[in-house]
Amino acid sequence: MIATVIAITALALHVAGVFAAMHAVMHTRTAQGAFAWVLGLVLLPYVTLVPYLFLGSSHFGGYVDLHRQRQSRFFVLHEEAAQSTWLGTLAHSEPVRDARYDAIGRMLKTAMHGGNALSLHVDGEAAFTAMFEAIARAERYVLVQFFIIHDDVLGRRLRDALLERAAAGVEVCLLYDSVGSHALPDAYVDRLRDGGVRVRRFATRRWRNRFQLNFRNHRKVLVIDGVRGFVGGLNAGDEYLGAKPPLSPWRDTHMQIEGPAVADLQRAFAEDWYWVTGERPPHAPPPERCGRAASMIVATGPADRQESCSLFFTQAIHAATKRVWITTPYFVPDQAVFGALRLAVFRGVDVRILIPSRPDHRTVFMASTLYAHEAIVAGIRMFRYQPGFVHQKVMLIDDDTAVVGSMNLDNRSFRLNFEIAALNVDQAFAADVEAMLEADFARSDEVNPNDYRRLSYFRRVALHVARLFDPIL
Known part of the structure; x- marks a missing residue:
């Protein structure tokens, strides 16, 4: 009797997992996110079905x-x-x-x-x-x-x-x-x-x-x-x-x-x-x-018809001709933003990104560490702020544009959160932001490729595993 109940329960969970996987295919915003959910829901519904109820849908019902x-x-x-x-x-x-x-x-x-x-x-x-x-x-x-x-x-x-x-x-x-x-x-x-x-x-x-x-x-x-x-x-x-x-x-x-x-x-x-x-x-x-x-x-926000936060960063970075300096606590960019940053480097733009040296969310910090290494390989200069935790969300473009707001460089800000920022075009204000960021960079250590290479093999595997959670970070 107990074995029959267990078998029926397992079958019901797998059927529910298949239907949830169909929902994920239809509604998850990115192909990577959909693929990850489908694998988990079909193969391991016992583990992934409940988290999908809370985290999986890319649209709120109604x-x-x-x-x-x-x-x-x-x-x-x-x-x-x-x-x-x-x-x-x-x-x-x-x-x-x-x-x-x-x-x-x-x-x-x-x-x-x-x-x-x-x-x-x-x-x-x-x-x-x-x-x-x-x-x-x-x-x-x-x-x-x-x-x-x-x-x-x-x-x-x-x-x-x-x-x-x-x-x-x-x-x-x-x-x-x-x-x-x-x-x-x-x-x-x-x-x-x-x-x-x-x-x-x-x-x-x-x-x-x-x-x-x-x-x-x-x-x-x-x-x-x-x-x-x-x-x-x-x-x-x-x-x-x-x-x-x-x-x-x-x-x-x-x-x-x-x-x-x-x-x-x-x-x-x-x-x-x-x-x-x-x-x-x-x-x-x-x-x-x-x-x-x-x-x-x-x-x-996620109610916008476009993925407006990601597109905002992409367009702002493409506008740069001299420099793009960004400070963010979470550096988990999507392909559009990461591609814009790498293209800026090829245009001769000074691209620098300041991130924390201390984690407040361990998984995000690990994913950011891997992205920081890949950014360095692409010619982006990465810095870790040393005195404490850096939480500011600031972007400086050329000599006249500064952005201050709530937006992080991660999927949560790009697609899941309601965010707001002020994009300001004014040389005097940009100069104030420049002086502030120069002071921050002076209190930071620049990251180099050897920092990643010095990590143990299993630590590097852990960084790649952390990045699998991109869709909900």
Whole structure:
């Protein structure tokens, strides 16, 4: 009897594995990912079937269509409200044309706006000091979005700052990711709600995809009164201030924008908020002109019709004629981005990539080590930051373009996460980023091919095994 039950169970698992494999063939975005899932689901359904429920689908059930429908509805409401309020003030503020990045704007249905004032905030203390000062000056509303919020010293400083503004009559909206902030206690959220803060968690899970955990909102956005905005790599937790060994000191970068581009930063938040609540958050006209920089807000995600984050990096790298300097905590590029980097080398471009010397995720670190070796062979200079963990997501192109945001060079950012960055064309701001990265490279060790060759054979095998997990890293 027991043997019969076991046999029936095994047969049922194999049948389920075959159907899941058919689903993987139809819906997994890359051929490599589909092939890996099919092998596992057909041959070892006992091991792979449950993980596939959580990680395998490249689309949320019903989410993409519903997101696009709600997004279209949001734009209609947005236009109706804007006609009588602030869009008219921008009507004579024509978008800035830059042929190098026009394709990005067309892909994302966004534009580059001139007249922005930019500030670079190096590391958490400087960034959060500026953000808390901006929140304290808010008069109408505060829009806040983080991937991770912890109930620790920094997280409570954020909570108290938002409660203070809410008590002063300022409308406060807080959005956090349900996976990234899974450890955030209910008491933290209840305290905010009781104090008048509109707080919601972002989740792509609905009844048809209730098992889906693989899609996350990785954006970090702060908008104050429509006047100034912040974007970058920092989350709200003590580790981002370097307060948690062994990864400290924590190296990260955020930036502040004042000017017309804040409207697009605000719109990106509004789309996410509308998906969760069905309501528009507050909005106000941004300043017409605060500086001389041109900025494009690049918001990407798995609901886009194109693999927009990967294509963004590809186009930006192709635009370089002199240099491409990138710093990323996770270097697991897809073929399009890796090919763009290698072609840049053949064009004579100075291509440098800064990655951590300490791992926060062991499998990703191992895969990055293998890609770093292959990059060196292709002529790309790789550096490992020595003082602590480097988490910043920054790209410097030639002498005038700098990108600061939440995007990593890995498949998760390319295809699974909602991401955001500011692409800025301004020589003064680019010079600030250049000085910052030169200081980072000075604190780094350059990787050479011998580092890989010195590894034992079994260690090298482990690196190649780690790379097999590319589709979900």
